[in-house]
Amino acid sequence: MFRMVLVLGLAMAPACQFDRSGVQPWETGAPELALEDASTPAKLDLPTVSLTGDGLLPCGPGSCAGCCRGDVCQPGDDPDGCGTGGVACSDCRTAGKVCTAGACVPCSSSLECHEETVCHKKPIGAEGGTCVSPWNRTWRVLVVSAEIDCVTNAWDWGLSFPDPFVTIRSGGASWTTDTKQDSCKPEWKQYVEIQLQPGTPLSFEVRDQNPVGSAPIGTFALAQGVSITLLKLGVIQHLDPSPMAKLLRLTIALIPAP
Numbered sequence: 001m002f003r004m005v006l007v008l009g010l011a012m013a014p015a016c017q018f019d020r021s022g023v024q025p026w027e028t029g030a031p032e033l034a035l036e037d038a039s040t041p042a043k044l045d046l047p048t049v050s051l052t053g054d055g056l057l058p059c060g061p062g063s064c065a066g067c068c069r070g071d072v073c074q075p076g077d078d079p080d081g082c083g084t085g086g087v088a089c090s091d092c093r094t095a096g097k098v099c100t101a102g103a104c105v106p107c108s109s110s111l112e113c114h115e116e117t118v119c120h121k122k123p124i125g126a127e128g129g130t131c132v133s134p135w136n137r138t139w140r141v142l143v144v145s146a147e148i149d150c151v152t153n154a155w156d157w158g159l160s161f162p163d164p165f166v167t168i169r170s171g172g173a174s175w176t177t178d179t180k181q182d183s184c185k186p187e188w189k190q191y192v193e194i195q196l197q198p199g200t201p202l203s204f205e206v207r208d209q210n211p212v213g214s215a216p217i218g219t220f221a222l223a224q225g226v227s228i229t230l231l232k233l234g235v236i237q238h239l240d241p242s243p244m245a246k247l248l249r250l251t252i253a254l255i256p257a258p
Helices: 002-011 228-233
Strands: 067-069 072-074 098-100 103-105 118-120 130-132 137-148 164-170 173-176 187-196 202-209 214-222 235-239 247-256
Touching (some): 118 228, 118 247, 202 247
Antiparallel strands (some): 164 173, 164 202, 235 247
16 A cells, blocks of 8 residues: 555656746857747848949949940940940940040041051041051052251252152052252152052152252162051151261151042
8 A cells, every 4th residue: 555655646746847047048149039920021131232333233324434235334445345324335446436535436546546447537637537447548658858968968069959859669660759959858748649558568769860860869668568557657757867878867648548
């Protein structure tokens, strides 16, 4: 009997209750989360991050100071991608124009044109032109002026100054300017039209016209043709610094024919 009563006493004992009064939240450094009603979606207050200029937002007036190629913002100052204010990029190169202040505009000089192109103006002297290839095109080769040594060299047996003229040669053809009488600084401003190809030879010979025949003063030749650099500059100045030189300076202009 005694054993049975003991067993029943244990079975009837009340359940043990765990005291949570002294338990603290996990010390993770994070504040306790207040759980909302399951029917209310949780709201996350995230900071606003601007992605302007990184190409992660659609390119447009609000995100690009240059021009847009698709969703990529470009500087807008290149002939292949010209524009400002977030507009679509324009192709100035194909149109034969230059990019200035975010707009495709006519060229004013060959130095503005991109790479292997020159500024072709029609008519000559117009404010704006088109950037075109210089080759297979007619050019005006203009003999502008020369400077001849009349101090250390005697001309016409010391009786007068030289009577210079210029002969231009290219590809077996030749042209001659007028003769300037008694001049040490002659100005011709005469031109011949020549179609230039890469490697087209070009030479200039200045001679003194005498009563019988003529005497050489100086020569200048571009045996390998005119370079794109000279065509872009538009002016050739041949200088001969040698002490025995008779031709001190020869100025030639190169202008695309209209």
